[in-house]
Amino acid sequence: xxxSLSDRxxxxxxxxxxxxxxxxxxxxxxxxGMVSLLTDVSSESVSAILPLYLTQVVGLSVxxxxxxxxxxxxxxxxxxxxxxxxxxxxxxxxxxALLGYGASAVARVFLLFASSAPSIAAVVAADRVGKGVRTAxxxxxxxxxxxTEDLGRAFGTHRMLDTxxxxxxxxxxxxxxxxxxxxYSTVMVVSLAFAVVGVVLLALMAPDQRLRRSPRSDGPTxxxxxxxxxxxxRLRPLLVVAGGLGLLTVGDxxxxxxxxxxxxxxxxxFPMLYVGTNVAYLVLAVPVxxxxxxxxxxxxxxxGHVALAGAYLCATIVTTAWASTLxxxxxxxxFYAATDGVIAALASRLVPTQARxxxxxxxxxxxxxxxxxxxxxxxxxxxxxxxxxxLLVVAGLLIAAVLVAAGQVRRLDADMARS
Amino acid sequence: xxxxxxxxxxAVVTVVxxxxxxxxxxxxxxxxxxxxxxxxxxxxADPGELLDGPRIVFxxxxxxxxxxxxxxxxxxxxxxxxxxxxxxxxxxxAWSGGASCLATVRGVATTFExxxxxxxxxxxxxxxxxxxxxxxxxxxxGRLVATTSFVTGHSYMSTGFSTSTVVRETGxxxxxxxxxxxxxxxxxxxxxxxxxxxxxxxxxxDDEHFYATVGTGGRTWLVRGDLANRTLTSVAxxxxxxxxxxxxxxxxxxxxxxxxxxKVWGLAVLDLASGERSTLAAGPRGVDDQVAWxxxxxxxxxxxxxxxxxxxxxxxxxxxxxxEPTLLVEQAWSPTVVx
Numbered sequence: 224x225x226x227s228l229s230d231r232x233x234x235x236x237x238x239x240x241x242x243x244x245x246x247x248x249x250x251x252x253x254x255x256g257m258v259s260l261l262t263d264v265s266s267e268s269v270s271a272i273l274p275l276y277l278t279q280v281v282g283l284s285v286x287x288x289x290x291x292x293x294x295x296x297x298x299x300x301x302x303x304x305x306x307x308x309x310x311x312x313x314x315x316x317x318x319x320a321l322l323g324y325g326a327s328a329v330a331r332v333f334l335l336f337a338s339s340a341p342s343i344a345a346v347v348a349a350d351r352v353g354k355g356v357r358t359a360x361x362x363x364x365x366x367x368x369x370x371t372e373d374l375g376r377a378f379g380t381h382r383m384l385d386t387x388x389x390x391x392x393x394x395x396x397x398x399x400x401x402x403x404x405x406x407y408s409t410v411m412v413v414s415l416a417f418a419v420v421g422v423v424l425l426a427l428m429a430p431d432q433r434l435r436r437s438p439r440s441d442g443p444t445x446x447x448x449x450x451x452x453x454x455x456x457r458l459r460p461l462l463v464v465a466g467g468l469g470l471l472t473v474g475d476x477x478x479x480x481x482x483x484x485x486x487x488x489x490x491x492x493f494p495m496l497y498v499g500t501n502v503a504y505l506v507l508a509v510p511v512x513x514x515x516x517x518x519x520x521x522x523x524x525x526x527g528h529v530a531l532a533g534a535y536l537c538a539t540i541v542t543t544a545w546a547s548t549l550x551x552x553x554x555x556x557x558f559y560a561a562t563d564g565v566i567a568a569l570a571s572r573l574v575p576t577q578a579r580x581x582x583x584x585x586x587x588x589x590x591x592x593x594x595x596x597x598x599x600x601x602x603x604x605x606x607x608x609x610x611x612x613x614l615l616v617v618a619g620l621l622i623a624a625v626l627v628a629a630g631q632v633r634r635l636d637a638d639m640a641r642s
Numbered sequence: 643x644x645x646x647x648x649x650x651x652x653a654v655v656t657v658v659x660x661x662x663x664x665x666x667x668x669x670x671x672x673x674x675x676x677x678x679x680x681x682x683x684x685x686x687a688d689p690g691e692l693l694d695g696p697r698i699v700f701x702x703x704x705x706x707x708x709x710x711x712x713x714x715x716x717x718x719x720x721x722x723x724x725x726x727x728x729x730x731x732x733x734x735x736a737w738s739g740g741a742s743c744l745a746t747v748r749g750v751a752t753t754f755e756x757x758x759x760x761x762x763x764x765x766x767x768x769x770x771x772x773x774x775x776x777x778x779x780x781x782x783x784g785r786l787v788a789t790t791s792f793v794t795g796h797s798y799m800s801t802g803f804s805t806s807t808v809v810r811e812t813g814x815x816x817x818x819x820x821x822x823x824x825x826x827x828x829x830x831x832x833x834x835x836x837x838x839x840x841x842x843x844x845x846x847x848d849d850e851h852f853y854a855t856v857g858t859g860g861r862t863w864l865v866r867g868d869l870a871n872r873t874l875t876s877v878a879x880x881x882x883x884x885x886x887x888x889x890x891x892x893x894x895x896x897x898x899x900x901x902x903x904x905k906v907w908g909l910a911v912l913d914l915a916s917g918e919r920s921t922l923a924a925g926p927r928g929v930d931d932q933v934a935w936x937x938x939x940x941x942x943x944x945x946x947x948x949x950x951x952x953x954x955x956x957x958x959x960x961x962x963x964x965x966e967p968t969l970l971v972e973q974a975w976s977p978t979v980v981x
Contacts, residue, residue: 274773274774274792275746275752275774278732278774278775278776278792279732279746279774279952280951280952281946281951338951397748397749397751397752399667400748400752401748401749402671403667403670403671403674404674404748405674405709405952406667406670406671406673406674408666408670409663409666409667409670412662412663412666412667413663413667415663416659416660416662416663417659419655419659420652420655420656420659423651423652423655423656424652427643427648427651427652428648428652495751602837606834607834
């Protein structure tokens with residue numbers, strides 16, 4: 224007993240290998256994580272009940288809403304780059320993020336009074352625009368508040384809290400409707416309350432970081448942001464790798480449909496597949512982020528796509544239905560844990576400090592657009608080849624792409640470590 | 643602001659937010675309890691009194707203790723006393739021997755069901771639905787039932803808008819599955835669009851053919867379906883949620899009156915023999931419903947009240963040129979005529 228105790232690396236707080244001895248995740252990261260949690264509870268609780276509300280109270284078909292929603296997903300991607308640009312130009316990412324969170328909160332107020340299709344569509348639009356504006360500045364704040372060697376863990380922690388909020392929101396919404404049948408307005412009031420507390424938390428508790436005047440950076444103050452900063456040679460391979468792999472990342476919906484075709488469960492369980500993936504994601508976000516800090520973020524990013532290829536294979540070739548479903552959801556969760564925060568972490572360090580927010584925004588937009596294109600193209604493959612063959616083909620292409628991308632890993636991780 | 647003041651302000655905002663939303667929830671509960679004690683303001687007939695004879699069956703939408711329950715009025719006195727069942731449906735379609743009822747099952751995981759009820763409004767068959775109920779129709783003899791629901795109704799709408807429309811035999815017989823699997827023939831050519839959706843079925847009286855809407859690429863087609871050959875063949879463009887007239891000669895459907903950015907739904911009628919389409923110019927605007935036929939010359943449809951969320955009325959409008967809508971059954975939705 225004595226020997227084993229003395230083997231414990233006590234007093235080695237400086238050792239980077241000893242994860243337990245690392246300082247806890249920074250206050251800024253936890254604050255932003257809580258802001259995201261509250262905001263996601265707010266937005267997901269409303270979007271969970273919106274289709275019901277539209278059809279049962281407003282008396283509309285969900286048709287119009289679906290199209291509108293798809294449109295604003297695209298708008299959101301464009302606004303994201305704009306948000307990044309403004310944040311870098313003004314060097315006040317916090318105020319831009321606050322604007323984004325604020326827009327979504329104000330949208331909740333209007334939702335209480337919106338009772339027609341156009342007004343509800345406008346509210347949804349404001350919410351989407353707010354989401355687009357805030358994402359990159361918030362990630363830049365996380366990146367600036369965290370030492371490079373802890374970035375994976377910091378983003379993992381943020382994404383865990385964020386996903387937790389997205390999981391809690393619908394439960395709160397349906398819980399309210401269960402207790403107060405038909406009282407959609409209560410869900411909206413509660414959603415507004417969560418949004419307001421989130422915005423106030425951000426306004427009061429998050430520091431107004433000036434990326435260019437960060438006390439952390441030694442040496443000269445970086446010059447003002449220029450668009451040409453985004454053509455940084457270190458960022459390009461990340462955009463190529465993330466965009467290229469994104470072109471082989473088909474929407475989760477297709478995987479869930481493939482599982483459904485196994486015929487192992489009723490369609491009513493369909494929403495639970497999203498929940499299952501989210502649970503896997505939120506459990507794995509921190510551990511995978513830590514692994515990324517140790518072995519390299521680019522490596523984990525690329526390996527995450529191996530998990531995705533594994534999910535494609537599980538959904539097609541594993542014959543035991545429940546095993547296939549569980550493994551697919553677990554691998555999908557792993558994929559998200561290995562990519563979503565990790566891409567932001569990488570992008571934040573592969574552009575000059577003054578271009579950090581825009582760099583993150585560009586990387587996230589490239590991923591979003593390439594994934595949208597992938598889902599669109601895959602839809603055709605799905606019909607022409609059938610789900611099984613189509614998924615196997617994409618899995619094969621993805622593994623080939625991973626092998627190619629692996630050639631860039633060392634350079635990306637080295638560039639990142641030097642920053 | 644000192645950090646202590648910040649914490650204080652945050653605490654105050656949080657407490658106020660919790661207090662206000664709790665107060666609102668409590669006031670809503672009182673309102674719900676009050677509604678639970680409120681009897682319908684419409685005239686009541688005895689339950690079961692109207693189970694035989696020509697009638698209009700619909701969902702009652704008065705804000706009272708019978709909200710959402712299926713009710714019926716005599717066909718010859720639609721404004722008269724209504725008789726309630728104890729079955730709650732979001733959408734209902736009836737025939738003389740029973741009804742198809744699409745319902746929401748509340749819970750922490752809210753689910754949706756297609757229920758078949760018999761002539762005494764007892765549930766006989768239950769099929770799960772993948773999302774919010776949209777449309778249901780029965781064939782005249784009650785042998786076939788079609789259900790349309792959205793594949794949403796939860797958060798995480800990353801898959802976007804989608805519908806699921808299933809045709810099956812009532813009583814647990816054959817199912818033709820999702821109509822998206824049928825072969826789609828547009829203007830004579832087989833098409834395989836990825837994003838196709840099918841909704842709003844209406845059956846012909848041969849129990850073999852039907853009409854429905856197919857949407858793909860932002861456009862919609864009126865299609866004629868064939869159950870035996872599993873095909874959907876385009877008939878016309880820009881026509882949604884068809885309803886076939888009792889004599890089988892005409893189709894009524896929704897059309898976008900002002901194509902452009904916002905949809906303005908109006909009604910139109912297609913003569914199947916001549917292919918001539920006439921829009922009800924003086925008819926309703928903003929109808930988002932699958933219409934029903936009151937008789938061979940009159941349409942029925944539901945319309946939400948602008949000033950009272952959740953309350954709807956059933957209106958009728960003649961198909962002749964210049965006909966104007968009249969209120970037929972107040973506080974009603976999803977009407978079917980049982981002849």
